[in-house]
Amino acid sequence: MTALVGTAMTGGYGGADILKGCTIAVEAGEIAVIVGPNGAGKSTAMKAMFGMLDLRAGTVLLNGDDISDLPPQQRVRRGMGFVPQTQNVFTSMTVEENLQMGGFIRGDDFSDTIEEIYRLFPVLREKRAQPAGELSGGQRQQVAVGRALMTQPKVLMLDEPTAGVSPIVMGELFDRIIDVAQTGIAILMVEQNAKQALQIADRGYVLVQGENRYTDSGAALLANPDVRRAFLGG
Amino acid sequence: MESALNALILIGNYIVVPGLAYGCQLALGALGVTMIYAVLRFSNFGHGEIMSFGTMLVILATFALQSAGLSIAPLPTALLALPAGIIGAIGLCLLLDRYVYKFYRQQRASPVIYLIVSIGTMFIIGGLIRFIIGPQDRNFADGERFIVKASAFKANTGFSEGLAIKTAQGVTVLTTFAVVGLVFWFLNYTRTGKSMRAFADNEDLALLSGIDPDRVVRITWIITAVLATIAGTLYGLDKSYKPLVYLHLLLPIFAAAIVGGVGNPLGAIAGGFVIAFSELAITFAYKKVAGYLLGDGVLGDGLLQLLSTDYKFAVSFLILVVVLLVKPTGIFSGKTL
Numbered sequence: 001m002t003a004l005v006g007t008a009m010t011g012g013y014g015g016a017d018i019l020k021g022c023t024i025a026v027e028a029g030e031i032a033v034i035v036g037p038n039g040a041g042k043s044t045a046m047k048a049m050f051g052m053l054d055l056r057a058g059t060v061l062l063n064g065d066d067i068s069d070l071p072p073q074q075r076v077r078r079g080m081g082f083v084p085q086t087q088n089v090f091t092s093m094t095v096e097e098n099l100q101m102g103g104f105i106r107g108d109d110f111s112d113t114i115e116e117i118y119r120l121f122p123v124l125r126e127k128r129a130q131p132a133g134e135l136s137g138g139q140r141q142q143v144a145v146g147r148a149l150m151t152q153p154k155v156l157m158l159d160e161p162t163a164g165v166s167p168i169v170m171g172e173l174f175d176r177i178i179d180v181a182q183t184g185i186a187i188l189m190v191e192q193n194a195k196q197a198l199q200i201a202d203r204g205y206v207l208v209q210g211e212n213r214y215t216d217s218g219a220a221l222l223a224n225p226d227v228r229r230a231f232l233g234g
Numbered sequence: 235m236e237s238a239l240n241a242l243i244l245i246g247n248y249i250v251v252p253g254l255a256y257g258c259q260l261a262l263g264a265l266g267v268t269m270i271y272a273v274l275r276f277s278n279f280g281h282g283e284i285m286s287f288g289t290m291l292v293i294l295a296t297f298a299l300q301s302a303g304l305s306i307a308p309l310p311t312a313l314l315a316l317p318a319g320i321i322g323a324i325g326l327c328l329l330l331d332r333y334v335y336k337f338y339r340q341q342r343a344s345p346v347i348y349l350i351v352s353i354g355t356m357f358i359i360g361g362l363i364r365f366i367i368g369p370q371d372r373n374f375a376d377g378e379r380f381i382v383k384a385s386a387f388k389a390n391t392g393f394s395e396g397l398a399i400k401t402a403q404g405v406t407v408l409t410t411f412a413v414v415g416l417v418f419w420f421l422n423y424t425r426t427g428k429s430m431r432a433f434a435d436n437e438d439l440a441l442l443s444g445i446d447p448d449r450v451v452r453i454t455w456i457i458t459a460v461l462a463t464i465a466g467t468l469y470g471l472d473k474s475y476k477p478l479v480y481l482h483l484l485l486p487i488f489a490a491a492i493v494g495g496v497g498n499p500l501g502a503i504a505g506g507f508v509i510a511f512s513e514l515a516i517t518f519a520y521k522k523v524a525g526y527l528l529g530d531g532v533l534g535d536g537l538l539q540l541l542s543t544d545y546k547f548a549v550s551f552l553i554l555v556v557v558l559l560v561k562p563t564g565i566f567s568g569k570t571l
Binding site: 097 | 425428429431432435436438439440441442443444445
């Protein structure tokens, strides 16, 4: 069963629609990437799937359950994790406290989850007592992803996780994201660095003006001459 | 040598001891202001009146206890009456939040609107207080007045200057240490406290993490009410209770919170002491100190007082303006909890 699928989503922030019947899906253990030009509605599509945008039409299914009408907080409880593009950590709190806050809704003992996240992101274990605001951009993103993983989500959504980090750090972040996907979590992300992102994507969506233009495996999109010319800079 | 020690005792008696107590009282007040600012994101001008309201209830409960013949001498009876004041102040804050501030939260009002609303609550609570207890001065300190009496100090040490420590001052310092320690423990080591810091740090991410904003707001008001009542009662025991004086306390308390860095609890404590010691040091007459150190009349026969005590608020104001000009974020960079 598809972990998360948004079908024929239509809607916007009042006024004109930004999304015009676009469809995005991701399977467990896979990485799906949304790329496209500026203003194509990439982030909007993801926010719509997380409930931060009211849809006029279309449905969102999480493991087959219709969650179209649930607010974001409820979707978190149902197994979705979301990492915003900016302000995605509690800067004045330590790394460990950030993770604890990520697990806030869990009533059980989550120390084993923290341990798991430290295994995935070893640098966080070293910096556990340091305020997240003092970390580098790449480390901060790892805290942000770690915080979202604390609820043990089935689907993890990342809004431009590599925005503003150096190419080397970007490569490392993508490696970590692959590691996360291999634990069986479905990953959906929006990326500016389209070429690099498609290289790790099992599935890629090229959005243009709120509609699906191309949908294929990451490798196939990278090989497609039309996609290369129009969206990947040759 | 002995005259230098006498000068030191003089400064200890008139600046250090009262400054410590006053600083503690301001620190507790500023801590409440700063927590409201961090979580609800506005400057609560009603804070002085919340202090006053809580203290008034403590006084009424103290009178009731006294007439019932209950006391915890040598400690002041007011300490026994404190829970009554705290409960009343908590009730007041929660009612205000439910029927006033909640409305503006739902409207997503700007901080300026909140500020004006809080001035409104200030007048309402102030009026209520004058209805209930009246505007006059009230002294409700009982029990043993001094821990160390000036005359006993002189007799025991042989110095010509005396050092007095009032019971209220000792109680103030001890209570403040206990309360501040408890607040910091709560904020740093409990799940609820951490969720408050998270909410103050990044509201959207806190919501995303499933932190209940209503609960955070409620707990913030409760802590504020507790701190305000304790601060007000300690101030009243040390000096006396008069509604107008508590209204005026708002200025040094805000100055303390801003000097320390608004929204930063550690800053509020530091700011409290900075303001208290500046106020006392600038309005103190150094004539006698100079006499001990340099000899009588060397510096003329003026009082050697920088400012008359009537102008003590100018000191807070001055520090406030300087801090806002030079380092608007305060000593500890503010704006987080």
